[in-house]
Amino acid sequence: MNKTVSEAIEYRRSVRIFKDQDLDTEKVKECLVNASLAPNSSNLQTWEFLHITDKKTIKSLAKACFNQNAAKTANQLVVFVVRQDLWKKRAQSNVDFLNSVFDKQNEKNTEKRRSAALKYYKVAIPTMYTNFFGILGLFRYMFFNIVGLFRPIFRQVRYSDMRIVSHKSTALAAQNFILSMAEIGYDTCAMEGSDTTRVKKILKLPSSVEINMIVGCGVRHEKGIYTERYRIPFDQVYKEV
Ligand SMILES: Cc1cc2nc3c(=O)[nH]c(=O)nc-3n(C[C@H](O)[C@H](O)[C@H](O)COP(=O)(O)O)c2cc1C
Numbered sequence: 001m002n003k004t005v006s007e008a009i010e011y012r013r014s015v016r017i018f019k020d021q022d023l024d025t026e027k028v029k030e031c032l033v034n035a036s037l038a039p040n041s042s043n044l045q046t047w048e049f050l051h052i053t054d055k056k057t058i059k060s061l062a063k064a065c066f067n068q069n070a071a072k073t074a075n076q077l078v079v080f081v082v083r084q085d086l087w088k089k090r091a092q093s094n095v096d097f098l099n100s101v102f103d104k105q106n107e108k109n110t111e112k113r114r115s116a117a118l119k120y121y122k123v124a125i126p127t128m129y130t131n132f133f134g135i136l137g138l139f140r141y142m143f144f145n146i147v148g149l150f151r152p153i154f155r156q157v158r159y160s161d162m163r164i165v166s167h168k169s170t171a172l173a174a175q176n177f178i179l180s181m182a183e184i185g186y187d188t189c190a191m192e193g194s195d196t197t198r199v200k201k202i203l204k205l206p207s208s209v210e211i212n213m214i215v216g217c218g219v220r221h222e223k224g225i226y227t228e229r230y231r232i233p234f235d236q237v238y239k240e241v
Contacts, residue, residue: 008182013225015187018073018218023186025053028076028217031180035080038176040169042125044090047170047212049177050079050203057202064198065214070189074216079203080174082210084166087129091121131159163210170212181217187224189216 003011032049040047052058053076061079065071095118102114130136137158144157156165178188196211 003183003185005179005183008179011185012178012182012188013220013229014070014189015216015218015220015224016068016070016073016189016226017221017224018070018075018187018216019221019224020073021075021219023075023217023219025051025076027184028078028181028186031177031184031186032078034180035173035177038169038173040172041165042091042120043094044087044125044166045169046083046086046090046166047173048081048083048209049173050081052077052079060202061194061199061214064202065191065194068191068193068216070191070216071194071214073218073221074189075218078174078177078215078217079199080170080177080212080215081205082163082166082170082212084129084163084210085206085208087125087162091125091129095121128157129159129162134159137161167210167212174213174215178215185219187218187220190214191216 029051032051035049036045052061058071058074058077061077062068062071062074071077098114098117098121102110102117127140137160140157141155144153144155147153148155156162174190178190181188191214194211194214197207199205199211199214200207200209
C-alpha cells in the first residue's frame, strides 16, 4: 500500500548512495505529473522538468554535479528548470483556457467575469514580467513604493523579484515530486551543487534559463543516508502569533 502524506514525509531522506537497481521510468514520470500539480504563482507554470534516463547523459551531468555520490550513483535524474522566459506563452495558455471556460458559461455576469480574469493575464502579468534591461523593473519598483505610502500594495515588482517567484513555484513542484517518489518507496536527493553553465550546455538549454535543482533518483543503499535526521528544535522555529 502507498504511504500517506505524513508517512512519505517521515520516510523521505536525502539519499546520497543509491543501489544498483533500475527504477520504473513510468512511475517516476507519474511523480512528475504530480510535480506539475503544485501550486504556482499566477498559474504561469514557468517550469520545465527534464527526466534524464539516458546513462551517458547521467554520467555527464554527474560530472557537472562535481561527481557527488547522489548524482554518480543515481539511476535517473530530474532537472527542474526555471522557464521565466516562457511567461508570455504561459500567460496566453491561461487566456485560452479561461476563454474556453467562459465560453461554456452563459450567465448574466459571464462577460464581466471573463473580462476581469483576462485583464489579469493581459495587463497585470505583462506589467510585472516585462523587462527592458532592468529599467522598467526599477521604474515599477519606485512607482509601487510611492503608491505603497498610501495603501497596501504588492512590492516585489522587479524582474529579479519575478525570478524568485519562478524559483519558489519550481521548488514547490520539486517537493511534490520528491514526496510522490517517497510515497512509492523511491528515494531522492535534491542538489543545488552543480555547475549550471555546464548543465545547461549538456542539456542544450538556452543560457537565459535557470536550474532550480537537480534531483538524484534511485533506491536507497543501506549506507545511502549519512547521518540520522537533524532539525533545529521546533520551538526555536515555531511562533504562534
Ligand atoms: C535546494 C536544496 C539543495 C541541496 N543541495 C544538495 C547538494 O548539492 N548535495 C547534497 O548532497 N545535498 C543537497 N541537499 C540536501 C540537503 O543537504 C538535505 O535536505 C538536508 O541536509 C536535510 O537532510 P534530509 O533531506 O535528509 O532531511 C539540498 C537540499 C535542498 C532542498
